[in-house]
Amino acid sequence: MTRRNTLIAPATLALLALAACEPTPPAGPTPDTATHPPSTVSTQPSAQPSATAKPAKHDIAPSIPIATAGPAEIAVNASNGFGMALYQELKAKPGNFVFSPASISVALAMTYGGAKGDTAAQMAKTLQVGADADAFHDAWATQLNGWQNHKGAEIAVANRLFGDKKYTFEAPYLAHSKSRYGAPLQAVDFAGAPEKQRVKINGWVAEQTHDRILDLIPANGVSSDTRMALVNAIYFKAQWNEAFPKRRTKDETFTTADGTKVTTPMMMHTTHARYGEVDGVQLMELRYKGGGFATLFVLPPQTEKIGDLESKLDKGLLDQWTGAVKGQRVQIRLPRFTIKPGGAVELSDPLKAMGMKLPFVPSGADFTGITKPANLADRLYIEKVYHKAFVAMDEAGTEAAAATAVLMARAGGAAVEPPTFHADRPFLFFIRDTSTNLVMFAGRVVDPTK
Numbered sequence: 001m002t003r004r005n006t007l008i009a010p011a012t013l014a015l016l017a018l019a020a021c022e023p024t025p026p027a028g029p030t031p032d033t034a035t036h037p038p039s040t041v042s043t044q045p046s047a048q049p050s051a052t053a054k055p056a057k058h059d060i061a062p063s064i065p066i067a068t069a070g071p072a073e074i075a076v077n078a079s080n081g082f083g084m085a086l087y088q089e090l091k092a093k094p095g096n097f098v099f100s101p102a103s104i105s106v107a108l109a110m111t112y113g114g115a116k117g118d119t120a121a122q123m124a125k126t127l128q129v130g131a132d133a134d135a136f137h138d139a140w141a142t143q144l145n146g147w148q149n150h151k152g153a154e155i156a157v158a159n160r161l162f163g164d165k166k167y168t169f170e171a172p173y174l175a176h177s178k179s180r181y182g183a184p185l186q187a188v189d190f191a192g193a194p195e196k197q198r199v200k201i202n203g204w205v206a207e208q209t210h211d212r213i214l215d216l217i218p219a220n221g222v223s224s225d226t227r228m229a230l231v232n233a234i235y236f237k238a239q240w241n242e243a244f245p246k247r248r249t250k251d252e253t254f255t256t257a258d259g260t261k262v263t264t265p266m267m268m269h270t271t272h273a274r275y276g277e278v279d280g281v282q283l284m285e286l287r288y289k290g291g292g293f294a295t296l297f298v299l300p301p302q303t304e305k306i307g308d309l310e311s312k313l314d315k316g317l318l319d320q321w322t323g324a325v326k327g328q329r330v331q332i333r334l335p336r337f338t339i340k341p342g343g344a345v346e347l348s349d350p351l352k353a354m355g356m357k358l359p360f361v362p363s364g365a366d367f368t369g370i371t372k373p374a375n376l377a378d379r380l381y382i383e384k385v386y387h388k389a390f391v392a393m394d395e396a397g398t399e400a401a402a403a404t405a406v407l408m409a410r411a412g413g414a415a416v417e418p419p420t421f422h423a424d425r426p427f428l429f430f431i432r433d434t435s436t437n438l439v440m441f442a443g444r445v446v447d448p449t450k
Contacts, residue, residue: 072146075139076438078128079105081315083439085128089350091310096339096450098389098443100402104347106232107404109140110159110181111359111382114173114370119358126356141180143436150435152290153238158208159183162201162229164190169228173370183230190226198222201229205403208233212390212401216344225410227380228370236400236440238288244269244334244395254335255425257306257446264335264448266424267395273332275419276324281309284332284421285325288397292435295398296322297334298428299421306426306446318430322437329418336394337448344386347404351385378410391431391441400431400441 070076083101090099105127112123112133123129129136147155161177163169165187177183188197198217205216222229244267252266274285274294280301287294298321300309348360359365365381373379389402423445431441 070436072139072143072436072438074130074132074135075105075109075143076436077315078130078136078139080318080437080439081128082126083442084313084315084318085354086347086350087310087313087442089353090345091307091444093345096337096443096445096447098339098391098400098402098441099345099387100389100400100404100441102438102440103232103234103389103402104385104387104404106140106144106159106181107230107406109137110177110183110230110232111367111406113137113176113180114170114367115359116366116368119364119366122356122358126351126354137176137180143433143438144182146435147234147433150290150292152292153236153288155234155236157182158231158233158235160204160231161185162188162197162231164188164227166191167227167371168373169371170369177230181232183232188229190222191224194222194224194226197226197229201231204231205233208235209390209401209403210235212399213341213388213403216386216388216403218344218386221384221386227378227410230406232404234440236293238290238293239397240395241287241289241291242269242271243397244332246395249336249395252333252335253424254448257426260447262447262449264337267334267336268332270329270331270418272327273330273421274325274327275330275421276321276326278320278324280304281321282421283321283325284330285322286332287434292433293440294432294434295393296325296430296432297421297423298430299423299425300427302425306428306444309428310444313428318439319437322432331418331420331422333420333422333424334393335423335445335448337445338392339390339443339445341388341390344388344403347385347387348382380410382406389441389443391443393429398431402441
């Protein structure tokens with residue numbers, strides 16, 4: 001595929017697949033169609049939701065303080081808090097890496113909309129939902145609608161539910177998913193042709209991410225027990241507010257995390273940016289045309305290892321960093337880099353470590369908000385969570401993409417001399433929506449030549 005160096009195109013995709021819980025049903029009679037008739041899934045909910053239709057509240061104490069200054073702020077605070085906590089679980093992965101807190105958050109938020117009881121409680125705590133589930137989902141709807149109506153950058157959001165055509169799904173859940181997340185329902189044949197549906201969903205993912213995320217769901221990732229897939233895709237395209245002059249890019253030395261010195265193309269520019277320092281950490285934020293999106297670059301001092309800085313990272317520190325940068329002219333030296341996805345990262349263990357254990361238990365997960373099968377063997381639980389991400393930064397801007405698959409199985413200011421931001425050693429980056437401060441992508445560069 002030819003790379004488009006004249007644009008920024010982060011594309012985010014989240015996919016959630018629901019399947020069945022135990023390979024074989026428990027002993028005893030299986031309900032027949034008279035007591036539990038199969039329902040052909042329509043591409044639309046059985047009833048249109050009203051403007052006030054909302055899911056039930058869950059009696060959950062907020063895990064973090066939630067501000068209410070803006071209509072999207074609950075979702076932003078939750079996603080950023082969850083994302084930085086997840087970063088702590090992922091940072092042990094060696095080398096360069098990138099992930100999308102927003103993508104994973106949206107996928108799990110749609111799943112949470114059908115969770116009940118203790119399953120909902122654990123998901124709410126891990127996702128940092130707060131006390132009011134209604135407000136959480138409403139906030140996500142506001143954020144998603146804001147992207148649809150954004151001026152100055154091209155950003156498209158697409159959500160879709162893929163449901164097995166012979167399975168019964170709860171109409172209120174389908175209405176909720178459509179009204180809050182804009183996710184229509186499409187009938188597929190998971191039970192009869194699982195591999196064909198895997199290819200179909202992966203094709204949808206590739207289309208939404210402009211072919212940057214391929215084969216999100218691995219071979220055998222969809223089985224005849226799969227019952228539903230929830231997919232969220234975000235495509236974003238913009239350019240740096242002021243492009244780096246290509247004529248000034250030249251090879252320079254970059255010292256990697258292990259101390260190895262490599263030669264890499266270093267982009268150079270003296271331009272208006274946002275710059276600040278916190279405890280010796282240099283911060284530089286570059287905005288994209290339109291002003292609604294930016295990337296914050298975080299460079300530790302020479303004496304601090306990148307891993308030590310990462311170990312301090314949480315939402316509070318991120319907020320401190322974003323609040324510390326002020327507009328001024330900055331001398332920038334930043335390496336070009338690309339982080340390509342290999343195999344999908346499996347997130348089940350990190351999510352369990354963060355407290356979301358019950359949703360992965362075949363005999364204990366409660367997703368009866370999505371479906372209430374009479375046969376307990378048909379109840380749903382989360383089996384696997386896969387994630388892939390891509391990012392590339394050059395003189396013109398940034399291209400990025402991400403995808404998340406949650407597989408559920410059947411149960412069972414100016415100075416005289418501008419400051420210099422010289423990223424010649426490992427650094428962090430955060431691509432964010434500046435209107436709400438939502439972190440769309442986060443990552444680390446330890447060797448731009450890899």
